[in-house]
Amino acid sequence: MPYLKLRDGAELFYKDWGNPKGEVVTFSHGWPLSSDNWESQMVFLVSHGYRVIAHDRRGHGRSTQNWTDHNMEIFVDDLQELYKHLDIKNAMIVGHSHGGGEVTRFLGKHGTSRVKKAVLVGAIPPFMLKSSANPEGTEKSVFDSFREAMSKDRAQFFLDVPTGPFFGFNRPNAAKSEGQIRSWWEQGMRTSFKASYDCIKDFSETDFTKDLKSIDIPVLVLHGDDDQVVPIGAAGLKSAKLLPQGKLKIYPGGSHAIHNVNVDEVNKDLLDFITS
Template sequence: MPFVTVGTENGAPIDLYYEDHGSGRPVVLIHGFPFNGATWEKQTMALLDAGFRVITYDRRGFGNSSQPTFGYDYDTFAADLDVLMTQLDLRDAILVGHSMGTGEVTRYLGAYGSNRVSKAVVLAPLAPFLLKTPDNPEGVEQKLFDGFKQAIMKDRFAYLSSFCDAFFNYQQNKGKLVSEEAYRAHWNIGARASAKGTLDCVDAWLTDFRGDLPRINIPVLIVQGDADAVLPFPATGQRLAQMLPDAKLVTLRGAPHGIPWTHAAEVNRAITEFIGTRAMAHA
């Protein structure tokens, strides 16, 4: 199992697990909360078939990566991504994030620039800024996030069920866009995550990315469902598209938050049309 070391805790290494498959132009897939790289399976196969090199990794605290008790903030997450990008010496890469993973994409480009990256894709994004403040009236009230933290501390596994319900809009889509088995698989993946990391990530969601956006100088594809019950479309993807000078917005009508699974065909088509085939990428 391949790992990169991104730090230490009490003398023990903090390692990120990653998978690196295929050849050609690299695409880095950054997963959402509270899952890991395994949830990209529908995109991984499509991108490999299209001739790309596909790298997935598990965020610290999730999947097969180390589970430290600190570092669950976007400055650290972006630094972790930079270690991966540097150690694999990725060039002309495409960054693709879903949900929480879009924060890494945004902060990485804001902090480290686009020397290694030519395009970015954000699916159901966090940016620009989720929290309601006097200068951000479009945001969401703090009490909602406080409630999430209380629910995680009280019964993380019950919270995971409510999260998966919202992730898939499960009552509307079960047996149609998502099976009971796929729901259960996502729940099981989330249950493996660090309890501390799961809790601390709620605060990370409230990161203000508005300062990163003017530094993004590459094309960005935004894909989101207008029935997203986790990250409200008007406050996130729709608003973000107006704040990036070179952005393309694809709105999936009636789609939930978990579009990499429920709307994989539409997502894969949007991504491959945006980044091109291998032949197009090197033309």
């Protein structure tokens, strides 16, 4: 399994699948997961001749479990190192939830010289936290309750999230998948406690508004209108308006994890966008 030794000695795990000469699509995962959460999209695009790359953010999955540096500035610098190491050019970059924040800050900070298109899936930008300037956001007390639940019983909290709002399995008549729940729990528990805890602040209190405004490439925003984790009114609708070349697709009844639940539709949207 490939690892990249980063500037500070931390090791970043990544997957590099498919046609080595094909067009590149990279994936950034959500909290508190790993690159495994993208496998349905990765296998699909490989079957269409693409080279797909996905990494586990530091502290997550199989990457180094360092005690500090669980913040967006470090994450996007790690991703830039991976892009340079693999000499990635003309890529489409895709991010879900917290990973959508990573994609947005990466393009805002490091530019678009290596990227031609981007996709944000149930992504956290522009800003999750409720304030007078952002009344559609989520109260800080909600994120405080996440930290409290983690400190009390992380294993149970990481079972409650996928059983309930993440996949929308708490909705009436939802087609519940025990496999998805177990996979989420396993990925979450593989991530270090410290990274999981610190990243609650990172995904809830990082403002991506300036980044969105600066992105000079086409960006597809995919968001479910029943996203209980990152509500569309505070995220996808706003991001699409702030992006100079933003295009929004709303998934009616879609949960936070549309790429896991609406697999075929998301796969088609990704393929259509990269070939358009």
